Each structure stands twice: as C-alpha cells, then as structure tokens.
Amino acid sequence: MKILLIFFILTLQLISVQSFNFSATGYSGGSLMLDSGKLWISDSAKYLAKLPDWRIIINDTKHERWINEGRFTLFKNTDENLMIFIRDLNTDDAGRYAVDVDQETRIYMILNLEEDSCCDVSKRVTVNSGETAVFSCEYSHNQIHHAKVIFKEERDSVKSVIHTTARIREEGRVHMSDDGQRNVLSVSITAVTADDGGVYLCGVWVRENSYNYSTLHTIHLHVITEVGVSTVTGSSGAALMIKCEHPQHKTNTRYICKESSAGCSEEWMENGDVSVDDDTRAGVLMVFFRELKAADAGTYRCGVKDSEYTERFTQLQLKVRHDGEYPKVMNESVHLGGEVKISCQIPEQQNKNYFCKEDDHKSCQIRRVSKDPQLTPAGSVGSEERVFTVSISNPSVRDAGVYWCGAETRDTHLTFISLTTKIQLSVISDDFSMKTEISIIIITGVCVIALLAVGFPLTVCIIGHKRTGKNCTAEKKTRGKTTSSDSGHDQTVSPDGASSAGLLYASVTFQKHQESLSEAGVTFRTSQVYSDYTTVVLPQ
Structure with a gap:
C-alpha cells in the first residue's frame, strides 16, 4: 500500500512540472548562450544544477533580470525570455543540466563540446579614443549558413548589437562583414568612445524548433584616451x-x-x-x-x-x-x-x-x-x-x-x-664625540707614563754623571757581588770579573744603616766598568 502511495505522489509531481529537453553544441575555450523561449518570472526562484550528481550551481535565487555565479549566468533578454549563458567552456562542462524556470517548468539541457582551432581563444583589442576598433571572429566551416550575431555585455544584461543572415550589415557605428570563404566575421566600430569599451561576443546563431543558441568568441575591447604629451630629459x-x-x-x-x-x-x-x-x-x-x-x-x-x-x-x-x-x-x-x-x-x-x-x-x-x-x-x-x-x-x-x-x-x-x-x-652625536675625546686622553696618558718610566732613571743618571764626572756603575743582579761597609755611609758595588765591555745596563740601590748618625751622603768610586744607562734608587 505504501509503495503505491509513493508512486502516486511521484506521478502527480511529474504531471505538475513541465520538462523540456534541449541540446546545444559549443567549442572548448568559447562561450555558449541559449534562449530557452520560456518567460522570465521575477518572483520565481531560479535553479541550475549539473547532473547526474545534481551539483548545485545556482540555488533558488530570485532577481529582477540577472543571476550570476562564476562562469554561469541566467538573465532576461529584451524579449523577456530566460537566457542561459556559460563562458570559457572547458571539457568538464560537457554533460546534462537541469534548469528550473519556475515551480512548474524545468529544462534539461545536454551540452556537447567540440575542439576547433577557430573558437578556442579570447582576444584583447586596445584602441585610442576617437579611432576605429577592428576585430574578427572565426567560426566553424559547418556553420556557414547560420545567422551571424554580435552581443555586448552590459552591467546586468547582454545586449544584441547585430543579428543578421546578410553578408554585410551596418548598425550605427558598427559594421560587420561575413567572409564565407575564410569563415571569418570582420567587425569595425568607428569613432570609438569610452562607452564602447567592454566585452563583445561574436559568432553564430543556431535556430532549433523551440529554442535557439549561439556559439561565441569573446573580445575584450579596451578604450584608452590620451590627455596630453610631455617630454623630460635626465642625466x-x-x-x-x-x-x-x-x-x-x-x-x-x-x-x-x-x-x-x-x-x-x-x-x-x-x-x-x-x-x-x-x-x-x-x-x-x-x-x-x-x-x-x-x-x-x-x-x-x-x-x-x-x-x-x-x-x-x-x-x-x-x-x-x-x-x-x-x-x-x-x-x-x-x-x-x-x-x-x-x-x-x-x-x-x-x-x-x-x-x-x-x-x-x-x-x-x-x-x-x-x-x-x-x-x-x-x-x-x-x-x-x-x-x-x-x-x-x-x-x-x-x-x-x-x-x-x-x-x-x-x-x-x-x-x-x-x-x-x-x-x-653624516650626523655626529655628542656621545660619539665624548667617547672619542676620552679615548684620546687615555692614549695620551699611557704614552706619557711610559715615557716617564723610561726617561726619569736616565735623567737621574745623566745628572749624577755631570756632578761627579764619573759614569754610573752597577752590578748585574745575577752575577754581581755586593760589599758593604759597617760604617753605614759608604757602599760600593762592583761586578765580578767586570770589564769595560761586559756590562752595559745595571741597577744600583743605596741604603743607609738604621743605627748610623752620620749625615754623610753617597759617593761613587771610579770603576773600570762604565754604563751609559743606570737606574739609581735613593732612600727617602
């Protein structure tokens, strides 16, 4: 009983929803536009999915005239019919689609894709404002007898510019000629303005029994305006x-x-x-x-x-x-x-x-x-x-x-x-200057101390030499022999085995005996050993 009831409900749904089957052929790299022939109803939500897994592309969306999701667009044309527009076709787009026009109308569209060198590349055309824009569109050799079309994409619509079966057609500033021997449409737009910039679609319009579709090339027309010319020279x-x-x-x-x-x-x-x-x-x-x-x-x-x-x-x-x-x-x-x-x-x-x-x-x-x-x-x-x-x-x-x-x-x-x-x-800071001055003072001080350490003993020796007329003599600390007098006021130092060529540098220390009461000073005796440099340390 339940099985019969389910079958009855499904039958009622199929009877209440009208379905239409369309088939269209496009070219990989090009675009395809299909006129469903069904009225666009603004209050009805639109639905687009790819079968057999029912991958949703547009999901129950309402709009006055334009619904866009990526490369897929549903829009209302000037005849108020629902249009299906797919850009930049690729091999993954081939297959069967379901399109809900309203709650009672569904379209099943089969999209076939073919490879043809004529239709796989979009073009970019740049033209100066006021000049003439020229571009061309190739079509397949088996489409020579179909009508030729030019569209321009607007903000929320696609406007028909030329639709004709004639070899030559002119609409305002737009001129189109069809070369059937080369399968090429040639298009020119004279006195171009900034408003002419945008995306153009040109190609072939295929008419079927209850629907029509077009295989299209994409032309990106860029309009540039020169506002002046300047010259500059640099070294x-x-x-x-x-x-x-x-x-x-x-x-x-x-x-x-x-x-x-x-x-x-x-x-x-x-x-x-x-x-x-x-x-x-x-x-x-x-x-x-x-x-x-x-x-x-x-x-x-x-x-x-x-x-x-x-x-x-x-x-x-x-x-x-x-x-x-x-x-x-x-x-x-x-x-x-x-x-x-x-x-x-x-x-x-x-x-x-x-x-x-x-x-x-x-x-x-x-x-x-x-x-x-x-x-x-x-x-x-x-x-x-x-x-x-x-x-x-x-x-x-x-x-x-x-x-x-x-x-x-x-x-x-x-x-x-x-x-x-x-x-x-370069900006020199005060800290840097102060550090530099301190460094100079320290270096100078070290040099002065070193000079004093060497120069003072030398000076004492020279003064003593001048006073006594005798050279300074001393012992080598490691080899010399020291003799002392008990009197406490007369001390002599003589090196062992000294000779005039044996000793050049010596240090002599004179000490006064603690118990001595004499005020006698220190005297130097003549020695056979002479020294040019002598250090003398006197007690205080």
Missing part, C-alpha cells in the same frame, strides 16, 4: 622622479608602462633601479629612477583606469643625456644640534628648487629635518647652471642619510623632478 647616472597626478580619481588604479612593439608593458620596472609608490590619499603615482641609464629612454604612459575597460593617460617622452657633468656627489657631516649648509647646483633652465631625502622604500620626497630646510638662492655659477643653498639646523640622528638636490617642473598631469646632486650626510 645618465642621476636620479629622476615622475609624479602622475589624478586627484579626481583617488580610488582608481594608477599605472605607468613603457611602450614597445608588443604593447605597453610594466616589465621595465623589474631592473631594480626603479620604484613605484601609489599614494591613494593624494591620488598620485610616484615613480623614482635611482640611476638613469640609456635603456630607460623611451615612450611611457602614465595613466589611471576609469573602469576595467577604459583608461586615460599622459604620454611621456623620456630622454637621457650623457654629458658626464651630472650627478655631482658630495659628503657632508654635522654635529648633533649643529648646522650644515649644502650648496646645490642645478641646470639653469629648471624651474623650482627641490630637496629631498631617500627613505627605506627607495623613494625621495621632501622631508622635515629637525628644522625645516631653508633654501637660499646664491646666484648663478654659469650660463647654464645656478646654485642654491640648503641649511639644515639642529639635526637629529634620524636626519643622517642620502639627500638629493634638484629642480621641479610642472605639467598638466605630470610633475618632473630632476635630481642632479647627491649628498651623503
């Missing part, structure tokens, strides 16, 4: 800063690239001598060339992206001269709390003086030292140069580092700062 080996200013687009992406035959690339920044800093608060992109080289010369674009497919830029012509005159390199030092004056020479034709300090990020911007640098013009030093002086007063240890002098030139959207003089500034 080989010197530094150069470029400010790309877009204050009205602070949150937008800023960039700088170098033009070449392959397009505009940012790979030139990988040489290690260039750093880029994007200041989002000021809307300024700062580019710092630490050491200009001949390879840096060329044409650059410094711009900002208005959207994913539109941007505006200033073209920059960078020239590098090799005159050998710049950069000038200087080494300066200043005591902590002192003052240093730096003379900077810059080309005469430059405009505004500029003084900056390199930081850890290898950028160079005006920096506050302990006291703001005072820039004082000091007149011209030649017909093609001028000099200005920077005074740094009361510096701290943090003010030590690499500084640059240069000149700033402003343009409409760019500011150039040519840095021609490099200064290595």
Whole structure:
C-alpha cells in the first residue's frame, strides 16, 4: 500500500512540472548562450544544477533580470525570455543540466563540446579614443549558413548589437562583414568612445524548433584616451622622479608602462633601479629612477583606469643625456644640534628648487629635518647652471642619510623632478664625540707614563754623571757581588770579573744603616766598568 502511495505522489509531481529537453553544441575555450523561449518570472526562484550528481550551481535565487555565479549566468533578454549563458567552456562542462524556470517548468539541457582551432581563444583589442576598433571572429566551416550575431555585455544584461543572415550589415557605428570563404566575421566600430569599451561576443546563431543558441568568441575591447604629451630629459647616472597626478580619481588604479612593439608593458620596472609608490590619499603615482641609464629612454604612459575597460593617460617622452657633468656627489657631516649648509647646483633652465631625502622604500620626497630646510638662492655659477643653498639646523640622528638636490617642473598631469646632486650626510652625536675625546686622553696618558718610566732613571743618571764626572756603575743582579761597609755611609758595588765591555745596563740601590748618625751622603768610586744607562734608587 505504501509503495503505491509513493508512486502516486511521484506521478502527480511529474504531471505538475513541465520538462523540456534541449541540446546545444559549443567549442572548448568559447562561450555558449541559449534562449530557452520560456518567460522570465521575477518572483520565481531560479535553479541550475549539473547532473547526474545534481551539483548545485545556482540555488533558488530570485532577481529582477540577472543571476550570476562564476562562469554561469541566467538573465532576461529584451524579449523577456530566460537566457542561459556559460563562458570559457572547458571539457568538464560537457554533460546534462537541469534548469528550473519556475515551480512548474524545468529544462534539461545536454551540452556537447567540440575542439576547433577557430573558437578556442579570447582576444584583447586596445584602441585610442576617437579611432576605429577592428576585430574578427572565426567560426566553424559547418556553420556557414547560420545567422551571424554580435552581443555586448552590459552591467546586468547582454545586449544584441547585430543579428543578421546578410553578408554585410551596418548598425550605427558598427559594421560587420561575413567572409564565407575564410569563415571569418570582420567587425569595425568607428569613432570609438569610452562607452564602447567592454566585452563583445561574436559568432553564430543556431535556430532549433523551440529554442535557439549561439556559439561565441569573446573580445575584450579596451578604450584608452590620451590627455596630453610631455617630454623630460635626465642625466645618465642621476636620479629622476615622475609624479602622475589624478586627484579626481583617488580610488582608481594608477599605472605607468613603457611602450614597445608588443604593447605597453610594466616589465621595465623589474631592473631594480626603479620604484613605484601609489599614494591613494593624494591620488598620485610616484615613480623614482635611482640611476638613469640609456635603456630607460623611451615612450611611457602614465595613466589611471576609469573602469576595467577604459583608461586615460599622459604620454611621456623620456630622454637621457650623457654629458658626464651630472650627478655631482658630495659628503657632508654635522654635529648633533649643529648646522650644515649644502650648496646645490642645478641646470639653469629648471624651474623650482627641490630637496629631498631617500627613505627605506627607495623613494625621495621632501622631508622635515629637525628644522625645516631653508633654501637660499646664491646666484648663478654659469650660463647654464645656478646654485642654491640648503641649511639644515639642529639635526637629529634620524636626519643622517642620502639627500638629493634638484629642480621641479610642472605639467598638466605630470610633475618632473630632476635630481642632479647627491649628498651623503653624516650626523655626529655628542656621545660619539665624548667617547672619542676620552679615548684620546687615555692614549695620551699611557704614552706619557711610559715615557716617564723610561726617561726619569736616565735623567737621574745623566745628572749624577755631570756632578761627579764619573759614569754610573752597577752590578748585574745575577752575577754581581755586593760589599758593604759597617760604617753605614759608604757602599760600593762592583761586578765580578767586570770589564769595560761586559756590562752595559745595571741597577744600583743605596741604603743607609738604621743605627748610623752620620749625615754623610753617597759617593761613587771610579770603576773600570762604565754604563751609559743606570737606574739609581735613593732612600727617602
């Protein structure tokens, strides 16, 4: 009885839900768009799953006209029909899908995928604003008799631009021609504006009994607008800063690239001598060339992206001269709390003086030292140069580092700062000075003591020699023999077996007998042994 009841319920569900079976063929790498022919009902939740495991892609979602999950989109076209759109097809997408249009309508779609070199690559096309954009789309040879279409993706829809079976068709500024012999659609858009940027889909429209589908190529059209052209010249080996200013687009992406035959690339920044800093608060992109080289010369674009497919830029012509005159390199030092004056020479034709300090990020911007640098013009030093002086007063240890002098030139959207003089500034602290002075005093004292230790005995000996007219004599401590007089006032020392050539250095100690009351002094006797250096120790 229960089995019969379950079978009855399932039968009622199958009768109440209408199902439709579609089949479409796409190409790996391309896109596919299917018109279900069923009305889009905004109040009904949409459901999309891949069979046989019922992997959910879109789960019971309601929307007025557009539901997107990754590469899969359900949307309402101008005829208010439900459209199924799958981008960038791959082999895993092949299979059977279930799509719930509403509570009473379900579509089963079988997607077949084929490989064809005609349809496996999306294209990127870049065009300047005001010029003509040209692109082409190939299609399979077995689709030659089908209608040809061009779509453009909008924010929450896909707009039909051209839909025709004719060989040539023109809609406003869009022109399409079909070359049936080469199986190629050629498309051109004249007088391109920023609004023309975006994603285009071109291909073949296949009509079936109750539904239609299209196999499509993807074209990414980028529209760029040139707002100005500037030229700057820097010296080989010197530094150069470029400010790309877009204050009205602070949150937008800023960039700088170098033009070449392959397009505009940012790979030139990988040489290690260039750093880029994007200041989002000021809307300024700062580019710092630490050491200009001949390879840096060329044409650059410094711009900002208005959207994913539109941007505006200033073209920059960078020239590098090799005159050998710049950069000038200087080494300066200043005591902590002192003052240093730096003379900077810059080309005469430059405009505004500029003084900056390199930081850890290898950028160079005006920096506050302990006291703001005072820039004082000091007149011209030649017909093609001028000099200005920077005074740094009361510096701290943090003010030590690499500084640059240069000149700033402003343009409409760019500011150039040519840095021609490099200064290595050292700040000497008081602790360092005091330690140095103490070290010098200690070394000097040690030297004086050493000299006294050697010089005093020598001096005593010389004085004694002058008074008596006799040379100092003494015994060798290890070999000498000492004789003493009991009288306590006459002591002599003579070496054993002494000869005039045997003893050169000796030490003699004279002691007075404790019980002696005599006031007699010490006398030296003539000896056969002479010494040029003698140490004499007298009792107190």
